[in-house]
Amino acid sequence: MGGTGKIVKRKLSNEVFDRLYELIRSGDYPPGESLPSERELMESLGVGRPAIREAMQSLERQGLISIQHGQRPKVLQPTASGLISQxxxxxxxxxxxxxxxxxxLKEARTFFEVGMAQRxxxxxxxxxxxxxxALLQRQRSALNEDCEAFIAADMAFHRGIAAVTRNPIFTATSEAMLGWLARFHSKVLHWEGNEQTTLTEHEGILRAIEAHDPAAAAQRMADHLRRARALYQSAAKEAGARAGESLLT
Incomplete structure (x- = not known):
């Protein structure tokens, strides 16, 4: 029979979370304002300290409040970067x-980057x-440093393009995707002998942006990422082959 299942009793901390979230959502406690103290909440809600603390931790994980030792929890201003970082x-x-x-992720990154270059x-x-x-010049200068510096400058140039869109969601998403790719491609992000090609392609993207040519900017970004993706795959295969050889020797 439908609707006759057992009613599950909710945890007190969930009830506290809902109450506090509603106070934040309704604007009773706007961004920058502090929530009541633990003791005040215990008295007003009629619950113990564990339920209050667990609810506060959940609010913090959601990016709704910040908790600093010795201070009342403070309501945060929601941001795109805060949302993505969660x-x-x-x-x-x-x-x-x-x-x-x-x-x-690679496919999504290409989709975003091409659209952001156009915008x-x-x-x-x-x-x-x-x-x-200036970011491109920084990348040129990084040729005289180590590969990590060149990679960091490369990523900074792409983040710079995202910033030009004036869209904080694009910026936060680009930052996150670049970070995730860097973490999982740390062994193959740098390809010996292709640095000048990368710089030339970045120069072409910059010139298309400067000329206010969305179609050219999108195409040059697409070509750049297509070449880079092929190099990722080639380098990854070579790394795998070397690893296999080392296991056999």
């Missing part, structure tokens, strides 16, 4: 457990172009 641990676990998910070409002003040019 996915970080789960995303890393998924990518570690599923090679297929890593391929999906950047539509919106970029002189200051944006100057910032991107």
């Amino acid at each position: 996915l970080d641990l789960t995303a890393r676990h998924m990518l570690m457990q599923s090679p297929e998910s890593l391929e999906h 950047a070409a539509e919106l970029a002003d002189a200051a944006d172009v100057a910032r991107l040019a």
